[in-house]
Amino acid sequence: MASAAAEPDPRFRCLERAQYEEAFETSFASLLGKMQANSRQMFVSKQNILRMNHGGTWVHAARDPEPDTSMHSISTEWTIPFKDIAENDLGLIARTILPINEEMEKQFALNMYGVVGAAAEKVGNVVDAKAEGSFAKSMLEMFRKIELGVDRNGEISMPQIHVGPGMAEKIAKELESVPPEIEAEIERVKAEKMQQAREREANRKAKFKGSAS
Amino acid sequence: MSGRALLAIGCDAYAELNPLTGAEADAAAIFELLIQPQIGDYDANRSRLLRSPTLQEVRLALTDMLFGDQPLDTVTVMFAGHGAVSGGSFYMAMSDSRAHALSATALSLADLFRMIAEAAPRQSYLVIDACESGGLISDLNVILKSEVMGELGTPGVTLLATAASNEGAVEVGGHGVGTTALIDCIRGDTFLQDSTTALDLVEIGRAVSERVSAAGQQTPVVWGLNLYGPPGFCKNPHAGTGNAPLRSVLVGWPDAGTSAAIGTNLRRLWEPYVAIPTRWEPRAFLNAIAPLLSSVGDDSEMRINLARRIADACAAQASESRDRYREIEVRAACVVALLPFAADAKVEAYLVATCGEIAALVEQVTNAAVSAIDAYAFALVTGGMSDLYYLPIRISKLLGWAGFAVHAALAAGEDCGSAGTSLADLFARIFETYSLSLVAMSDEQAPYVLSTLTAASRAGLNEQSERLLGHLFASGVDCRGRVAQADLDPSKVLEFLIARTEPPEEASIDMVAQPTELVLVLLRASRLFDLAEEFDTSLEALDHLALNAYLPDDFLNFGAEQIMGGVNAVFQIGHDVWSVGDIEAAWPNRPSPESPGVAMAALLASLLFPDRTPWFLMPLQSSVEITSEESCVASA
Numbered sequence: 001m002a003s004a005a006a007e008p009d010p011r012f013r014c015l016e017r018a019q020y021e022e023a024f025e026t027s028f029a030s031l032l033g034k035m036q037a038n039s040r041q042m043f044v045s046k047q048n049i050l051r052m053n054h055g056g057t058w059v060h061a062a063r064d065p066e067p068d069t070s071m072h073s074i075s076t077e078w079t080i081p082f083k084d085i086a087e088n089d090l091g092l093i094a095r096t097i098l099p100i101n102e103e104m105e106k107q108f109a110l111n112m113y114g115v116v117g118a119a120a121e122k123v124g125n126v127v128d129a130k131a132e133g134s135f136a137k138s139m140l141e142m143f144r145k146i147e148l149g150v151d152r153n154g155e156i157s158m159p160q161i162h163v164g165p166g167m168a169e170k171i172a173k174e175l176e177s178v179p180p181e182i183e184a185e186i187e188r189v190k191a192e193k194m195q196q197a198r199e200r201e202a203n204r205k206a207k208f209k210g211s212a213s
Numbered sequence: 214m215s216g217r218a219l220l221a222i223g224c225d226a227y228a229e230l231n232p233l234t235g236a237e238a239d240a241a242a243i244f245e246l247l248i249q250p251q252i253g254d255y256d257a258n259r260s261r262l263l264r265s266p267t268l269q270e271v272r273l274a275l276t277d278m279l280f281g282d283q284p285l286d287t288v289t290v291m292f293a294g295h296g297a298v299s300g301g302s303f304y305m306a307m308s309d310s311r312a313h314a315l316s317a318t319a320l321s322l323a324d325l326f327r328m329i330a331e332a333a334p335r336q337s338y339l340v341i342d343a344c345e346s347g348g349l350i351s352d353l354n355v356i357l358k359s360e361v362m363g364e365l366g367t368p369g370v371t372l373l374a375t376a377a378s379n380e381g382a383v384e385v386g387g388h389g390v391g392t393t394a395l396i397d398c399i400r401g402d403t404f405l406q407d408s409t410t411a412l413d414l415v416e417i418g419r420a421v422s423e424r425v426s427a428a429g430q431q432t433p434v435v436w437g438l439n440l441y442g443p444p445g446f447c448k449n450p451h452a453g454t455g456n457a458p459l460r461s462v463l464v465g466w467p468d469a470g471t472s473a474a475i476g477t478n479l480r481r482l483w484e485p486y487v488a489i490p491t492r493w494e495p496r497a498f499l500n501a502i503a504p505l506l507s508s509v510g511d512d513s514e515m516r517i518n519l520a521r522r523i524a525d526a527c528a529a530q531a532s533e534s535r536d537r538y539r540e541i542e543v544r545a546a547c548v549v550a551l552l553p554f555a556a557d558a559k560v561e562a563y564l565v566a567t568c569g570e571i572a573a574l575v576e577q578v579t580n581a582a583v584s585a586i587d588a589y590a591f592a593l594v595t596g597g598m599s600d601l602y603y604l605p606i607r608i609s610k611l612l613g614w615a616g617f618a619v620h621a622a623l624a625a626g627e628d629c630g631s632a633g634t635s636l637a638d639l640f641a642r643i644f645e646t647y648s649l650s651l652v653a654m655s656d657e658q659a660p661y662v663l664s665t666l667t668a669a670s671r672a673g674l675n676e677q678s679e680r681l682l683g684h685l686f687a688s689g690v691d692c693r694g695r696v697a698q699a700d701l702d703p704s705k706v707l708e709f710l711i712a713r714t715e716p717p718e719e720a721s722i723d724m725v726a727q728p729t730e731l732v733l734v735l736l737r738a739s740r741l742f743d744l745a746e747e748f749d750t751s752l753e754a755l756d757h758l759a760l761n762a763y764l765p766d767d768f769l770n771f772g773a774e775q776i777m778g779g780v781n782a783v784f785q786i787g788h789d790v791w792s793v794g795d796i797e798a799a800w801p802n803r804p805s806p807e808s809p810g811v812a813m814a815a816l817l818a819s820l821l822f823p824d825r826t827p828w829f830l831m832p833l834q835s836s837v838e839i840t841s842e843e844s845c846v847a848s849a
Contacts, residue, residue, distance in 0.1 A: 023703035
């Protein structure tokens with residue numbers, strides 16, 4: 001069977017400056033990078049972003065093994081219709097860049113939730129709202145299961161709730177109708193967790209040699 | 214830190230021997246070359262240049278260099294001065310050496326090698342440009358057989374001696390002929406090979422030997438025993454360049470002086486020459502060939518001959534490019550380089566003839582573009598998103614160059630029918646698929662649009678011209694005349710395009726051409742097609758817009774990066790002009806090119822460097838109507 005010959009490039013290259021095209025591509029990638037950085041900040045603070053140039057996995061060598069320490073890649077592709085270019089349709093820029101950013105943001109979020117979900121699953125930090133019987137009880141159970149952190153300024157970091165758009169409204173209403181006894185219990189657990197967080201932080205700090213605490 | 218050390222010794226002054234005149238200069242020239250990182254990469258901190266030193270000074274320098282704390286990989290010792298063979302041994306005479314006490318007062322080759330052997334660098338190079346320096350071979354045979362090298366292991370040793378044992382070294386023009394030949398090899402003026410990144414002294418020595426022997430003055434001796442590792446005397450300036458065609462520029466000049474001058478300046482052309490197929494920069498190319506053309510004195514025929522050789526060699530290199538216009542641009546740059554010499558009648562005639570040849574190439578490529586669009590409508594879309602900016606400019610360029618072919622034919626007093634037909638064919642394909650890309654995007658378009666519209670006017674393509682002008686002017690009004698600067702940084706192009714999707718008032722002023730020549734071209738061209746009154750009604754939308762025309766004093770320097778003299782004629786809409794007629798009435802009376810060759814070369818300059826506009830193509834108000842006899846009619 002004869003193999004099909006490669007199609008010759010039908011484009012007519014003329015009066016080009018490769019260096020200009022490269023500079024444009026770099027500025028395009030830079031713009032996407034800035035948009036991605038903005039998106040990333042919704043999920044992770046800048047202080048918790050580590051950049052690595054080599055390898056495909058990492059370990060916190062001084063900690064217990066962690067469930068998933070492989071690099072996940074996110075990628076997308078886009079198509080630029082020649083007709084839009086030939087017609088100098090500048091709307092093409094927004095029509096291209098915004099979906100690219102949305103897709104990358106979506107993949108990043110999926111990865112984030114996947115990693116957080118797997119970690120929670122591993123230590124049993126999963127609350128089943130149906131099993132708890134009500135939103136208020138599941139909130140209480142959630143507070144019982146989580147550990148609060150302390151940021152670099154020594155302030156307690158309260159948990160964030162990430163939900164889909166439809167759920168946000170529902171949760172806001174549910175929060176208004178939490179029974180007083182459960183609300184009181186939530187507050188008590190919260191205070192207890194905050195105290196535990198401070199103690200953990202004090203213990204962590206105390207491990208430094210010559211620490212004042 | 215580099216493990217490469219160089220000791221260059223030049224001895225002109227002798228207490229008891231005849232003085233020399235070029236030895237210090239030879240040593241200094243070699244030293245200055247080899248310590249340059251891009252040439253020899255010898256460590257400047259470990260290398261020494263000694264001018265007429267005593268024997269003791271040389272021994273101290275050798276001790277420091279060879280037995281310092283840092284590891285030594287490569288050692289080169291260069292000596293220029295008196296040399297002599299005595300008792301079967303070769304000696305290098307220093308300033309305090311005595312003819313009858315060489316063993317006690319001069320540096321013997323055997324001693325030098327004992328020191329080198331003890332220091333044990335991986336490679337050693339010895340270059341001697343002296344009387345009887347070929348005598349070192351007999352010395353070397355003894356040295357290598359004896360215990361001197363054997364005990365410590367033989368390093369890679371290479372010697373180059375530029376006078377045989379029974380001959381005296383010759384000085385020409387302050388340099389030894391052997392050293393001059395050596396310098397030419399190191400700098401790349403003499404081509405050796407382009408397949409390895411470094412040159413060894415053996416291959417340099419062979420070339421030096423051929424050149425010096427051919428001159429019948431000396432018989433150099435090269436002896437090499439490099440068994441250890443790759444060559445490393447100096448870097449190979451031609452590594453990977455594959456620049457054989459350019460070498461042809463150097464061949465066959467009638468006198469040595471011209472050849473040497475060309476050879477010296479030709480070095481600067483290597484880099485832009487190599488970049489022609491991939492990273493073409495017309496300005497860098499022009500800057501490299503201008504000194505070459507100046508190096509041949511007042512002989513215009515020789516200058517023309519040189520320009521033709523450079524153009525042919527570089528055009529051959531351009532054929533490696535996928536860009537169909539590369540050869541045309543390269544040949545055009547060679548024409549522009551001759552523009553400063555165009556007052557000479559022979560140069561002028563050459564310019565006319567060469568512009569005709571370039572015009573023929575342009576016509577071929579224009580027809581090829583038409584065929585390509587016929588085969589694939591989007592053939593001109595060759596970039597990605599960047600083509601939203603570059604495609605409108607590229608289309609203007611294609612049309613502008615096609616216009617050049619018309620102008621060149623008319624300037625040569627020939628029929629422009631064929632060139633006009635090509636332009637008409639291109640117009641048709643552009644209108645069919647790319648009419649929405651006919652937008653006023655950048656001031657860079659000004660010379661191309663002017664070339665196109667004036668050519669189309671003279672070729673009788675009025676309908677096409679009106680359509681082109683209409684598209685460009687409408688988009689110019691839409692953006693309130695805020696087109697990009699001609700030299701907009703490519704990294705800002707995306708930002709400019711995004712700003713262009715916003716209301717014009719939002720456009721970042723630091724990216725906008727202010728004043729603009731493109732809008733002025735559009736306004737003035739409206740007269741050619743009776744559109745001035747129509748355009749006048751849109752001028753209020755361009756209120757406050759500043760327009761400019763740079764008009765030079767003469768056109769011989771129209772290719773310069775920055776043209777001195779001349780005047781920038783500025784008009785501000787709504788402040789000093791309110792109609793096209795106002796602009797024409799105030800248009801300054803400035804010189805036009807004095808001859809067709811200058812005019813066409815100046816047009817090429819503006820097509821290569823679009824920050825200048827060939828306003829001389831635009832007929833003055835009084836002559837707009839008198840074009841029928843000078844025009845030609847293209848068949849569309």
